Amino acid sequence: MNKLSIIVPCYNEEDVISLFYQETHKAVTAIEDLDYEFIFIDDGSKDHTLDLLRVLCYQDKNCHYLSFSRNFGKEAAMYAGLEHSCGNYCVIMDADLQHPPTLLPPMYQAVNQEGYDCCAGKRMGRDGDGPLRGFLSRSFYKVIQKMTHMDMSDGAGDFRMMSRNMVDAILQMKEYNRYTKGIFSFVGFETKWLEFQNIQRAAGTSKWNLGSLFSYAFEGILSFSTAPLKLPGILGAFLLLLSFLLGGFGLVQQFLFHHKIGILYCVSNIVIFFSSLQMLMIFILGEYLSKDYLENKNRPIYIVREQDAKPATSNVYDITPIRRNAI
Numbered sequence: 256m257n258k259l260s261i262i263v264p265c266y267n268e269e270d271v272i273s274l275f276y277q278e279t280h281k282a283v284t285a286i287e288d289l290d291y292e293f294i295f296i297d298d299g300s301k302d303h304t305l306d307l308l309r310v311l312c313y314q315d316k317n318c319h320y321l322s323f324s325r326n327f328g329k330e331a332a333m334y335a336g337l338e339h340s341c342g343n344y345c346v347i348m349d350a351d352l353q354h355p356p357t358l359l360p361p362m363y364q365a366v367n368q369e370g371y372d373c374c375a376g377k378r379m380g381r382d383g384d385g386p387l388r389g390f391l392s393r394s395f396y397k398v399i400q401k402m403t404h405m406d407m408s409d410g411a412g413d414f415r416m417m418s419r420n421m422v423d424a425i426l427q428m429k430e431y432n433r434y435t436k437g438i439f440s441f442v443g444f445e446t447k448w449l450e451f452q453n454i455q456r457a458a459g460t461s462k463w464n465l466g467s468l469f470s471y472a473f474e475g476i477l478s479f480s481t482a483p484l485k486l487p488g489i490l491g492a493f494l495l496l497l498s499f500l501l502g503g504f505g506l507v508q509q510f511l512f513h514h515k516i517g518i519l520y521c522v523s524n525i526v527i528f529f530s531s532l533q534m535l536m537i538f539i540l541g542e543y544l545s546k547d548y549l550e551n552k553n554r555p556i557y558i559v560r561e562q563d564a565k566p567a568t569s570n571v572y573d574i575t576p577i578r579r580n581a582i
């Protein structure tokens with residue numbers, strides 16, 4: 256019988272974890288002839304997520320959890336989940352029910368019967384994201400597609416069901432600075448896309464703010480494109496031309512019109528302009544160097560502190576859903 260591993264990264268998800276389990280359990284058990292396992296990854300949560308996972312995994316033998324020694328980030332959690340999975344298919348799902356469990360049966364049909372290696376959800380719309388985040392995300396995906404020439408479109412997230420073949424290919428990519436959307440695209444494989452409407456998380460709050468989204472976007476570009484390294488060359492050529500033009504302009508001001516202020520103005524502007532660009536270029540080089548530095552250290556992607564332990568008292572925590580914003 257086929258087995259599906261459901262991988263769920265969780266960071267401070269005490270409000271929604273049991274509701275997620277109930278809804279997803281309902282959807283997966285409705286699929287005929289399919290064994291399943293849940294692999295929850297507690298990514299260093301500071302709330303009662305781990306307590307709830309202990310109880311859940313104690314009550315259902317198909318549930319397993321790993322708990323990290325600290326917050327390593329969703330990328331590390333997904334990697335850990337895939338590494339600990341044993342199903343011949345794996346699906347990655349957010350704990351907040353923004354990835355509808357109702358898509359599991361059509362996804363399974365695609366990978367099991369239609370010959371696809373991967374069936375991925377494509378989120379349509381950005382309800383609940385706010386206009387600024389929506390605009391920035393759309394712009395980022397346009398830029399990254401151009402820079403990397405890889406298929407990383409807006410809405411194509413981590414919610415996908417994959418064959419063991421594809422999972423093994425992903426696990427071969429052991430880089431420390433992980434950008435899984437790029438990794439999915441890099442490994443290739445035949446993918447079917449299923450569109451779904453974006454919904455607000457069922458409970459709890461998003462772990463992303465504008466700053467972390469910016470650094471995630473930057474991470475994506477640095478991990479899969481070396482185009483920024485060409486910037487110094489392009490800008491250098493442009494600035495050489497500009498400096499000739501400004502120098503010429505200064506000389507004309509000086510000798511034809513005897514305007515001393517003109518040349519001073521030009522020189523100070525050029526100095527500021529050039530030094531800021533040099534700083535920017537050094538920053539880009541530094542970013543690539545720092546990534547390389549971390550890769551060379553060969554640090555573990557995650558560290559597990561606890562795995563599938565028995566709860567101390569299984570009746571202390573009530574695992575019935577606490578609240579639900581909207582589904």
Ligand code: UDP
Nearest residue numbers: 264265266298328329332349350461462463
């Ligand atoms: N997550 C995680 N580690 C983190 C941040 C998030 O494991 O450091 C998990 C989180 O619990 C959720 C999923 O990643 O299951 C997506 O996070 P979130 O809903 O905050 O992201 P958004 O949907 O706002 O992009």
Ligand code: MG
Nearest residue numbers: 349351353456
């Ligand atoms: Mg979410």
